[in-house]
Amino acid sequence: MSIFKDKEMWLIIIIALVVMLMDYVLNHRHIEYSFLLNYFMLLTLVIAMYKLKIEKNKQRNTKHLTFNIMDNLPVGVIAFDQEGRLIFINSFCQSLLKQSHTDVVGYLAEELCKKLFMNNSACADLVRFVLETGTKVHNQKVSLINGESKEINCRIDVYPMIDQEEYNGAVCILCDITAELNYYDLKRMSDIILRDMSSGVVVVNSKKEIIMFNEAAEEITGLNLEEVISKNYHEILVKRSNRDCILCEAVNENKKICDEEVWYNINGKEICTLNTAEALKDEYNNFLGGISVFQDITDFKNRHQQLVRQEKMATVGQLAAGMAHEIRNPLTAVRGVAQLMLEKYNAKDQGMLNLIIDELDRTEKIIADFLSLANPKEPEYKGIDINQLIENHSTFLNSKCLQNNITVYKRMDPNLPMVWIDEAQITQVLLNLINNAIEAMQEKGKGTITISTSYNINQKDICIEVDDTGKGIPSDNMAKLGTPFFTTKSDGTGLGLAISYEIIKGHAGRIEVSNNPVEGACFKIYLPFYGE
Known part of the structure; x- marks a missing residue:
């Protein structure tokens, strides 16, 4: 039996035999009686000793198992005794710190901090705090220098060691968070780069x-x-x-x-x-x-389209300049003859002659638009209140809209600054846009036009906005707006918007066109202003 292999057991047996002999000699008892008495005493001692041995082995095995588990944990573990001396450091921590068990065992917490934590006493202070108060400390971040002079960022947790309800040490758990911090630093830099792109x-x-x-x-x-x-x-x-x-x-x-x-x-x-x-x-x-x-690239595309439009305009200008005068002269002669004939013919024939004169006048207007497009008139600038300019034409606009069952709304910014413009030319553009809006709603037989003004103090421009509730502009036609001769009207010339674009361009402004979310189109005229 393994119990008789223990030296302590043999020592107890020998002592029991000696006691039995002494009892026999001193008390003159019968040898069998002394033997029996000592046998029971010996048996009791052996059983008690055996139980103590089993308990001691259990404790030793538990302690060995605990240290084995701690040694194989994937985090650093350092144990300090009640005096704050290092008594255990697991394999992971030895690898992390590049320090062996013999290099650091017996060190006080303060000495360890001086050796590894760049003279930072924060870690030692945490250990002392836990040893004195028995309070757990969580999620503290520290930096240390390992045996290879490499800086490591760690998260540290400190727990008290309790034995029979008494604090007899502290355990530090170290997690290497260097990669984690590097990841967050990289992510933060990436976020900044993406944000500022x-x-x-x-x-x-x-x-x-x-x-x-x-x-x-x-x-x-x-x-x-x-x-x-x-x-x-x-x-x-x-x-x-x-x-x-x-x-x-x-x-x-x-x-x-x-x-x-x-x-x-x-x-x-x-x-x-x-x-x-x-x-x-x-x-x-x-x-x-x-x-x-x-x-x-919206601005680039718009500038490209504007360049294409300008090239087309240059072609139109050459055509207009070369042919306008040649066409105008015979038309003037034909119109003069038609007017003379009005005096000689009856009412039936006069109606036909009036039709001829009207068409000749329409042709004259087209030629005039040609010339205006080819050789735009220099603006005659003066300070104008855009709100007042719109109000000056309100009666005419309301009358024309009323005839077409259209309601006009005005939303004027009362603080709109003065602008330096040619009043006649800007009026021409406004009336052209409003006429287009009216015509866009004639098929519906009703609708609304909203005229708004606003300004942007930072961009130094004012905005005149004309919204309608018509059918809107097909996306395929957006890029063609302002191109000479492009029109969707059966009786249109396609010159009205082209002239409007040129007038606004001559005022260093721009026209933006979009469709409203629900219905209709929106034209915005931007004109610069100077000063407050």
């Missing part, structure tokens, strides 16, 4: 839900982050564009799409963007989502 960035997850929408994307589209985050990409952007999903194409064809031009109509605002799209995949080629980077 001039290009819009949209990122979607595998469900095509928007998970990133940077500030440039908000500015370009006019949509707020709260409106789009976690929303479906198709619902937010694709349905408002002039083509199929560029991200889907990139994913399905497994390729990067570059410099793709996409038009969006968002809240009535036409936006042209130059897009790059690519699928996002992990290291195992699993689809994670997609990214679209885009720039707003």
Whole structure:
């Protein structure tokens, strides 16, 4: 039996035999009686000793198991005794600190901090606090220098060690958070870069839900982050564009799409963007989502269209300059003869002659528009109150709109600054836009026109806005507006808007056109002002 292999057991047996012999000699008892008495005493001692041995082995095994578990934990573990001396450091912590058990065992917490924590006593203070109060300390961040002179960022938790309800030490748990902090630093820098980029960035997850929408994307589209985050990409952007999903194409064809031009109509605002799209995949080629980077090229497209329009205008100008006078002379002669004939013919024939004269006058107006377009008159500038200019023509506008069952609303900014313009030319543009709005609603037989004024102190311009509730402008026609001879009217010449564009251009302004979200079109005239 293993019990008789223990030296302590043999010592007890020998002592029991000695006691038995002494009892026999001193008390003169019968040898059998002394033997029996000592046998029971010996048996009792052996059983008690055996139980104590078992308990001691259990404690030793439990302690060994505990230290074995602590030694194999994937976090650093350091144990201090009641005096604050290091009594245990596990394998992970030894690897982390590049210090062996013999290098640091027996160190006071303060000595350890001096050795590893860049003379920072914060860790020692935590250990002393726990030893004195028995209070747990959580989630404290410290930096240390390991045995290879490498700086490591750690998160430290300190717990009291309790034995029979008494505090007899402290255990420190160290977690290396260097990679975690590096990740967050990298993410923070990436967020700053994405935030400050001039290009819009949209990122979607595998469900095509928007998970990133940077500030440039908000500015370009006019949509707020709260409106789009976690929303479906198709619902937010694709349905408002002039083509199929560029991200889907990139994913399905497994390729990067570059410099793709996409038009969006968002809240009535036409936006042209130059897009790059690519699928996002992990290291195992699993689809994670997609990214679209885009720039707003609306101004560039408008300038390009304006350049094309100017080239067309130059062609028209050459044509008009070369032919206007040649056409005007015979037309003047024909009109003069027609007027003379009015005096000689009866009422029936006079009606036909009046028709001829009216058509000749219409032709004369077209020629005059040609010449105005080819050789625009220099503006005669003077300070004008735009609100007052609109009010001066209110009677005429209201009368004409009333005839067509159209209601006119005016929303004037009372603080509108004066502008330096040619009053006659700007009046011509306004009346042309309002006439177009009236004609756009004639098919409906009713409608409303809203004339608004406002100004932007930062951009130093005023805005005159003419909204109607007509049928709007087809998107295919948007780019053609202002082009000479382009018209959708059966009796139109296509010169009215072209002249209006040239007049506003001559005033260093611009005209923007869009469709209203519900119905109708919106024309905005921007004119610069100077000073307050």
